[in-house]
Amino acid sequence: MNKTVSRQNVIFAIVAVVSVLLLWLLPPVGFIACCVLLIVLPPWGRTITERALISIVVLLGLVALIFPRAGATAITAMSAHLGLALAVLAVAAARFIPRLARPIPKPTVSDALIGIMLVGTSWWLMSAYVGRSLYGIVSGLFFSGWDNQGHFTTFANTYVIGSTTWPTIDGSVAWNQWYPALHTTMWSLAQLGSQTGAELLDRTSLLWPYVQWSSISFALCLAALAWVAGDLAGRLGPLVNPRSGFIKRWAAPIAIVVFATFALLGSPTGLFNSGFTNFMMGVTVVVVTAYLSARDWHSARGLGWFLIPLGALAAIGLWTPLVLGLIPSGLIVALALWRVRKWLAPVWVIAAGGFVGITAWLQTQAVINSDPGTSAGGLLADLGAIGVGMSAFNIGAALAAPLVVIGLAILLLRGRRAPLALATAGPVLGFTVFAVIAMSGADAGELSRLVSYYVLKSLNAMLLAVAPLIAAMAAVAVCVLLVAVSKTTKGAAKPRAARINVIIGGAIALVIGVTMFGYVGTTTRDFTGGFTSAPGVAAANARSAGVENDLIGESIISAQQAALPYPDKTTMLWDGSGTLPNLWVSTLHGVMSKKQNTFYANLPPFPYGEKTLGHLTLALNLDPSLNLVVLWFRGVSGVMVEELKIDQPDRVTTVKVPMRSSPLCEECSL
Incomplete structure (x- = not known):
């Protein structure tokens, strides 16, 4: 030294x-x-x-x-x-x-692009919430x-x-x-x-930190996947044209830009709106870990031995089934260790595989045991029967993902890049395995496979995992095209001017093309019914619209504030409510128990009336530990819930929630 x-x-x-x-x-x-x-x-x-x-x-x-x-x-x-x-x-x-x-x-240029993407995406995701009141923030999260x-x-x-x-x-x-x-x-x-x-x-003051940390985490995921696209493009370029300095220099930055375009204008940010940041983190951890651990033999020996077990632990703690995507890269790491010392491979497989396997089993058992009497098969059928809640994405591209990675793997194997072939294909193929398992659950739940929440989520994971690979291949193709244009225009009278004209013409055509579908500038929604904004733009508009419509947030926060003197009671928001508003009030009030969550899930449909009163009476009779603070802001509701208090004076408290008058509640007052 x-x-x-x-x-x-x-x-x-x-x-x-x-x-x-x-x-x-x-x-x-x-x-x-x-x-x-x-x-x-x-x-x-x-x-x-x-x-x-x-x-x-x-x-x-x-x-x-x-x-x-x-x-x-x-x-x-x-x-x-x-x-x-x-x-x-x-x-x-x-x-x-x-x-x-x-x-x-x-x-490097790629580092700079990744940094710009990280900062810009973080700001874009959280910008709708910046400077907003608690009413606006909780409303934005509620509607998103x-x-x-x-x-x-x-x-x-x-x-x-x-x-x-x-x-x-x-x-x-x-x-x-x-x-x-x-x-x-x-x-x-x-x-x-x-x-x-x-x-x-x-708890209410944690609403902004929740938005802040989830935005940064989601942006980090997109930046990480963009890096995978860039690094892979840098490795694919020499396989296509080993002599081109242009491809070697620019394939990675172009791949990052291509992926960033998909990430920000395509479907991924819809996952952020839906509250699926943990899912996005899980997919990213698996893709990045698999790639870093097995992109070549050197990485497998130097990084894979500790990245695979640590990445697996992280994946289990984020979205457990995704850990399947690390198995192929784990095989490359084991083979790399075998080539160094034959005894290292079995020791590593037993130690890392055993520890990760036990952790995954414990997590799975915790989910199964959360509902006593449920078996693994019963849980799978219950999960498969869920048919709502997934954000929109390109299902066709997701279904094609296994074919894309298999095709790329064949090309890499022909180029003697076996580790890279498995590193890129492994996550998609692992997610495909879980998609098949989820499909069996959908069949057991008698639900269409392409409606089942967990099937769709698995397919979305496949799309996210294949997107960096497609971006990398697209970047290499663009570079090859530009090199070909450069060679073609060399014979022109003014080659430099000819190249510039080709680039400008291509840029104009690209902007016109994507503008037609709302990806850039003004959409044509007002002129014809067949076009909408890009998914990423629509997601941003949804965040802004949710924050602006803050009446539901006002009712949730006001109800939580009114319930502060009763920390040992279960909240029950009667007016302007429903299951989700009640869940938000309960979450902001204290630690929601499983019993309380079941209580809210079983409430009759909103609006609440005599049927709901009967339901609450039954719930109080069946559960001696249930003590309610019923929150209302309409006069007629106050009269109705008072009957419940008269019947159960020791276990029911009724509280009027101050709410400003609005078109939805003209009789309300602060």
């Missing part, structure tokens, strides 16, 4: 110590500084983006290991600061080990997607309780306690590690 390197390492160590101190003195600054150090200091990755992605996978896997679902490890500001500090100091200290002292990668309530629940519970185990007022298991929730554990740690002050935020 020369003096220059030693001096750099000392400087990095000092910066690391200062950053760690800032975690306690000025948390937002210290948190950002520590995150930057975790990107640039670790001894892996050939580029800045690659180094960052490996670090993220490692961090996700370690958090899944240290803070498991329904675990006992405390999640507090202290544990968040301590964990981040130890990670930063560890990577800084590792630089003093000669074998681990890797130089800081120089920024049902699952936002469920994922906000796990985030708020983990943050407020300070653990991944949440006690309830009725003693039953907390609702969603059995569900994979690594994403909200990460968000809780990030919020605790970056916020100023020792006081915890209340």
